[in-house]
Amino acid sequence: MAPREYGQFSGITRAMELVGERWALLIVRDLLVGPRRYGELAAGLPRIPSNILAARLKELQAAGILRRAPRSRVVVYELTPYGRELEPVVLALGAWGFKAMGDPREEQIITPESMTMDLRSAFRPEVAASLPATAYAARLDSAELRIRVDGPALDVGREDGPVDLAFATGRGIHRLLSGELAPDRAIATGVVEVLRGHSDLLGRFASTFNVAA
Amino acid sequence: MAPREYGQFSGITRAMELVGERWALLIVRDLLVGPRRYGELAAGLPRIPSNILAARLKELQAAGILRRAPRSRVVVYELTPYGRELEPVVLALGAWGFKAMGDPREEQIITPESMTMDLRSAFRPEVAASLPATAYAARLDSAELRIRVDGPALDVGREDGPVDLAFATGRGIHRLLSGELAPDRAIATGVVEVLRGHSDLLGRFASTFNVAA
DNA sequence: CCGCATCCCATGTGATACTG
DNA sequence: CAGTATCACATGGGATGCGG
Numbered sequence: 001m002a003p004r005e006y007g008q009f010s011g012i013t014r015a016m017e018l019v020g021e022r023w024a025l026l027i028v029r030d031l032l033v034g035p036r037r038y039g040e041l042a043a044g045l046p047r048i049p050s051n052i053l054a055a056r057l058k059e060l061q062a063a064g065i066l067r068r069a070p071r072s073r074v075v076v077y078e079l080t081p082y083g084r085e086l087e088p089v090v091l092a093l094g095a096w097g098f099k100a101m102g103d104p105r106e107e108q109i110i111t112p113e114s115m116t117m118d119l120r121s122a123f124r125p126e127v128a129a130s131l132p133a134t135a136y137a138a139r140l141d142s143a144e145l146r147i148r149v150d151g152p153a154l155d156v157g158r159e160d161g162p163v164d165l166a167f168a169t170g171r172g173i174h175r176l177l178s179g180e181l182a183p184d185r186a187i188a189t190g191v192v193e194v195l196r197g198h199s200d201l202l203g204r205f206a207s208t209f210n211v212a213a
Numbered sequence: 214m215a216p217r218e219y220g221q222f223s224g225i226t227r228a229m230e231l232v233g234e235r236w237a238l239l240i241v242r243d244l245l246v247g248p249r250r251y252g253e254l255a256a257g258l259p260r261i262p263s264n265i266l267a268a269r270l271k272e273l274q275a276a277g278i279l280r281r282a283p284r285s286r287v288v289v290y291e292l293t294p295y296g297r298e299l300e301p302v303v304l305a306l307g308a309w310g311f312k313a314m315g316d317p318r319e320e321q322i323i324t325p326e327s328m329t330m331d332l333r334s335a336f337r338p339e340v341a342a343s344l345p346a347t348a349y350a351a352r353l354d355s356a357e358l359r360i361r362v363d364g365p366a367l368d369v370g371r372e373d374g375p376v377d378l379a380f381a382t383g384r385g386i387h388r389l390l391s392g393e394l395a396p397d398r399a400i401a402t403g404v405v406e407v408l409r410g411h412s413d414l415l416g417r418f419a420s421t422f423n424v425a426a
Numbered sequence: 427c428c429g430c431a432t433c434c435c436a437t438g439t440g441a442t443a444c445t446g
Numbered sequence: 447c448a449g450t451a452t453c454a455c456a457t458g459g460g461a462t463g464c465g466g
Contacts, residue, residue: 004456004457006239006258006259007259007260007320007321007322008239008258008259008321008322008323008324009314009318009321009322009323009384009387010307010310010314010327010328010330010331011306011307011308011309011310011311011314011330011331011334011424012238012239012242012303012306012307012310012330012331012334014311014313014314015307015309015310015313016238016306016310018310018313020233020235020238021457022233022457022458023458025225025229025233026219026221026225026226026229029225037428037429038428038429038430039427039428039429045219045221046219046220046221047220047459047460048459049458049460049461050429050431050460051430051431051432051458051459051460052457052458052459053430054429054430054431063313064313074428082312085309085312086309088305088309089302089305089306089309090225092301092305093229093302094224094225094228095224096224096228096298096299096301096302097223097225097226097228097229097231098224098227099298100227100228100231100276100295101223101224104222105222107220108220108221108222109221109222110221110222110223111221111223114221114223114225114226115223117223117224118223118224118225121224121225171222174222211224216436216437216459217437217438234438235439250447250448251447251448251449252447252448252449255448260440260441261440262439262441262442263441263442263448263449264439264440264441264450264451264452265438265439265440266449267448267449267450268438287447287448288448428465428466429464429466430463430464430465431462431463431464431465432461432462432463432464433460433462433463434460434461434462435458435459435460436457436458436459436460437457437458437459438455438456438458439454439456440453440454440455440456441453441454441455442451442453442454443450443451443453444449444450444451444452445448445449445450445451446447446448446449
């Protein structure tokens, strides 16, 4: 038996052999947001050793999960269709792990990619479908995100456009998403600062994105 | 920063810290079938070192994913409610990994637990809902499973009872579930041997359990 | 500077042996 | 049966080097 295999003939076992190594699913998560260059991946994964990143990229490529694609003089890594099929896995893991997130610690960072996928994990299409289309601009630490909700569809990116509500927050945002902190309390206590738009829209945001059990 | 952490404040990252270690999700998978004793877990996980199993059980217990429960003079391990919430994750991983399963190799084994969860991964409730309730008895290698489908509900276990179709198969069964091998061809080529009941029911089985894209 | 490759050491893993 | 102890080894982490 080859090394690092589990010796079992089963779907979960095979999945763990392909994406169970350390850092692998985090690379997939970031690539689910969009194609990325080597350096962008390294920047988004705090303190991943460069040799490990290089090794994982090769393994994931060999497994048919991602590919190197030339893009106007530089190489980017992008998921293959099979790799993109990991999205339900990553979203389910994100929703589950979200509930076990303690209070943020000083050394923990939030990247645009991690926040984007966390929002996708927390998105409730069935709730959003009954609400008016809304565009949010959210600043988390250093990450700036545009969030457009239109019926059951969600788009998180960095494009410009009109914004109904702009707000800034630190890493306390997870208490808003977990339902632990009510929107008006979040504003009152300064956890969320409304920059533009009516602050009532934060309530709409909190009901659209929620991971409560 | 504590060792083995990813230094990121995100749901997926937190999930990987809790269940990302080697063997952890396979232990969870087996416990999703039901509470198990230490030796049962060891038997179901081919060649897991006993020290690793002991270490993982402690870590998963500390994380609130499983607990040790005394059951009539012996100790069993069982998932907590939070641990059971990993079921969507495990099923999604199983469905994804199933598509990348090559042909079974000699040293790869199938356990009742792995087969049970693979069947759950492949189960299509919306298809089953429109079919008559059916009970199957399936022998895979050494594993013997009772599979009861009743509308959109699935129950895999070892209970007795009337059986509509009993069949035996080796590890080629995954080609049936992936749609690669038609039911009648599976019987004709000996991949599946019908022991009792009408062989047409294997077609119903194949449409009820399927992981094709 | 970006995209890795190399080196070294700490740690986790795996096989085996052992104990209550 | 249910783990613990030990030890060789593979892998991960961090720093550094280096070619394009």
